[in-house]
Amino acid sequence: MTTKPGTQQDTQKDAPSASKTVTPLWEVFIRARDGLAHRHVGSVHAADATMALSAARDVYTRRGEGLSIWVVPSAAITASDPADKAMLFEPTGSKIYRHPTFYEVPDEVGHI
Amino acid sequence: MATTSIAVTETPLVLTLLRRADDALVLGHRLSEWTGHAPTLEEELALPNIALDLIGQARALYQYAGELSGHDEDQLAYLRDAAAYRNCLLVEQPNGDFARTIARQMLYTAFIDPFWRAATASTDATIAAIAGKAEKETAYHLRHAGEWLVRLGDGTEESHRRAQDAVDWLWPYTGELFESDAAEQQMIAAGVLPDPATLRDAWDRTMEALLTRATLHRPSDGWAQTGGRRGVHSEHLGTLLAEMQILQRTYPGARW
Numbered sequence: 001m002t003t004k005p006g007t008q009q010d011t012q013k014d015a016p017s018a019s020k021t022v023t024p025l026w027e028v029f030i031r032a033r034d035g036l037a038h039r040h041v042g043s044v045h046a047a048d049a050t051m052a053l054s055a056a057r058d059v060y061t062r063r064g065e066g067l068s069i070w071v072v073p074s075a076a077i078t079a080s081d082p083a084d085k086a087m088l089f090e091p092t093g094s095k096i097y098r099h100p101t102f103y104e105v106p107d108e109v110g111h112i
Numbered sequence: 113m114a115t116t117s118i119a120v121t122e123t124p125l126v127l128t129l130l131r132r133a134d135d136a137l138v139l140g141h142r143l144s145e146w147t148g149h150a151p152t153l154e155e156e157l158a159l160p161n162i163a164l165d166l167i168g169q170a171r172a173l174y175q176y177a178g179e180l181s182g183h184d185e186d187q188l189a190y191l192r193d194a195a196a197y198r199n200c201l202l203v204e205q206p207n208g209d210f211a212r213t214i215a216r217q218m219l220y221t222a223f224i225d226p227f228w229r230a231a232t233a234s235t236d237a238t239i240a241a242i243a244g245k246a247e248k249e250t251a252y253h254l255r256h257a258g259e260w261l262v263r264l265g266d267g268t269e270e271s272h273r274r275a276q277d278a279v280d281w282l283w284p285y286t287g288e289l290f291e292s293d294a295a296e297q298q299m300i301a302a303g304v305l306p307d308p309a310t311l312r313d314a315w316d317r318t319m320e321a322l323l324t325r326a327t328l329h330r331p332s333d334g335w336a337q338t339g340g341r342r343g344v345h346s347e348h349l350g351t352l353l354a355e356m357q358i359l360q361r362t363y364p365g366a367r368w
Contacts, residue, residue: 023152044154045153048263051259051260054255054256054259055158057252058161058256059153059154059158062161
């Protein structure tokens with residue numbers, strides 16, 4: 001089973017029908033500088049992709065945060081089920097050798 | 113010394129600057145009235161964003177007009193009566209519903225965006241610099257208002273009706289945008305600012321294309337309201353200024 005992010009925000013008490021159908025939810029990703037990846041910063045309600053980009057610009061780039069914006073319909077995201085947390089993530093807990101903390105770096109190497 | 117009222121000596125350049133500055137300040141103030149009342153959180157931030165751009169433009173223009181006339185930017189904003197304000201009537205019209213606010217923004221921005229772009233070639237270096245900053249801001253205002261007008265016009269039956277009402281109501285105020293007088297013509301001839309009349313075709317094309325996309329009909333160009341540029345305003349400017357100016361008028365020179 002999967003859950004869609006944003007489902008909870010979508011069930012606002014005041015305008016459930018308008019927020020779900022007329023202005024659905026969009027997830028916003030901002031790239032702060034060249035060379036960095038887009039990072040998820042939040043979400044906006046908007047009628048379509050163009051309006052979502054505009055809303056994302058107005059809500060999330062007011063202090064010079066961004067050089068590029070992505071918006072994605074929240075409904076297009078498939079998320080893992082919190083109930084699967086044990087199955088999905090716990091097995092890695094015992095594999096501490098995957099962390100690069102067991103290598104001895106000779107002093108002669110200096111800073112790398 | 114603190115005073116409650118100033119009289120500005122309006123040379124042609126000062127007058128021309130005040131016309132642009134007062135447009136920006138009055139419209140910026142109108143948009144700021146939406147703060148706390150906007151229909152969605154997104155617009156709650158978008159409208160004051162635009163208001164702040166406009167007030168920033170007004171400040172730059174007032175600073176320049178102030179250097180030339182011996183007043184500071186606050187005095188020019190807070191200590192002139194409605195009859196000394198030189199903004200067009202369009203920008204002082206009340207917010208109405210969201211459709212009317214968007215239509216007012218669109219009708220003004222379709223004019224001022226090409227105006228500032230043309231003004232980047234001003235023979236006056238200060239004006240060229242102000243225009244260079246302003247045209248990036250107004251380009252976004254144009255997109256914001258235009259996309260909204262299309263969504264409202266081509267939206268639900270009710271949003272279409274409200275958008276058409278708004279455009280019909282505000283249309284008679286648009287003719288004034290393209291006016292100039294003898295004093296402003298001196299500045300135009302000197303290459304200081306563009307002639308508003310030359311922007312009419314571009315404005316018509318922008319509005320025509322947008323109204324078509326929005327499935328709205330273009331009102332006919334009949335009799336146009338006028339008077340704002342020489343201080344003859346609608347009743348609405350007086351109440352706007354009363355609210356905006358009350359502090360400086362009551363406590364002259366107050367600072368915080």
